[in-house]
Amino acid sequence: MESKLTISDKEIELLLEDMLEIYGYDFTEYSRASLRRRLQRIVINDKLTSFAEFRYRLKNNDAYFSHIVEEISVNVTEMLRDPGFYRTIIEKVIPVLTSYPFIRIWHAGCATGEEVYSMAILLKEAGLLHKSLIYGTDINPAALEKARQGIFPISQLQQYSRNYIAAGGKSDFSDYYTSNYQLVKFDESLARKMVFSTHNLVTDSSFNSFQLIFCRNVMIYFDKKLQDRVLQLFDNSLEHFGFLALGTKESIRFSPIASNYSQLGREKIWRKKT
């Protein structure tokens, strides 16, 4: 029998306050519609019978709080998602990166790292990986641990191979991994150029300067105020003429930084002017 407990708007606010006060994690500027679904999912999966029980476990158990953070953060990602987007990265962005002596790229909200590996493959094919460092950050440490290992379920690989071909990959996609039953492990030489670390876009500040920042399907969960603040953080972290790459349904239009950026055609990639 499925749990019939539903969490009210007021109760959601209480949980968000607790997470901020006790653990310093601020979800108060996240989309409520999305949070409601995630929290409701926890209630069902954990078979919680009352809101009091939910709140008690959150307040008194660090491990349970970590579990909630993992469940709240959406970890759905894919390699080379939106091949048209990656074709533009290959044709318009990577040729610009070639001119830098050292390339720094940031994947903000990278979840389990599929896009970080995607970018490493493209850099390798352009002969640039040796002089690149790719930072992958997320608020969810469990997701980052998976990213570090570079081990992904084989079930998705067919789709990734199709994405790779459609994006204009140069080799055979299977050159980059070895498979073992239900899992594949991506080449260690890719992971050697990656740094994974927790970073909270809500509260943490800029930690380096980059020529390219990816943040795809992360800001759709933020309210407008937080979106603007995060875009400002990216702007502060981007070098002159650097690139900002967002998700298919995200935009910097109507944000305070928009005037200093120009879009690359129809793809959600913007280049900083000065």
Place this chain on the structure above:
Amino acid sequence: MSPDRKIVLIGGSAGGLQAIFMLLADLKDINHIAIIIILHRSQVGEQGLEEIITAKTGIPAKEIEEKEIPVEGWLYVCPPDYHLLFEKDQSFTLDYSEKVNFCRPSIDVSFQSAADVFGSSLICILLSGANSDGTEGLAYVKEKKGITIVQNPEDAEVPFMPLQAIHRNIMDHIFTTTEIRDFIKGLR
């Protein structure tokens, strides 16, 4: 925007698009309501669904943008590969979380979220399709006092999806596409 304005969500899968064209034909305008379409479709090749709808029906249609608030007179199409949710201020939120019923967008997800926000002002219509997405959502809409309509299985190209809802007995009406059109006209 009046708080009790009517909002119509239409969910469909296989055969759903044809049904949408049928029920929008001769509607001329929808100045009294906003219509939101959640359709299972492949990610590629149907980018311009909103253009096709406008060309065929004359009703202004657009793809949903996050944080936009739906207005009367417009038909909104959920983008492929995102779930559609609603905030308390009635604005759209797009969500890229796990598939539900093997689907993204999932009709269940949108119907449930809309029911929380619009309650009895909501009308949800479930059309032709080959899977069981939409039934749970429709049940929730009914619980929240919204109006639930299911396409008549005899009228549907693929009757499986409407039949799931009918077996649960959660619909206020079982309508053909012509009857759905008349119902929408009658909301004026």
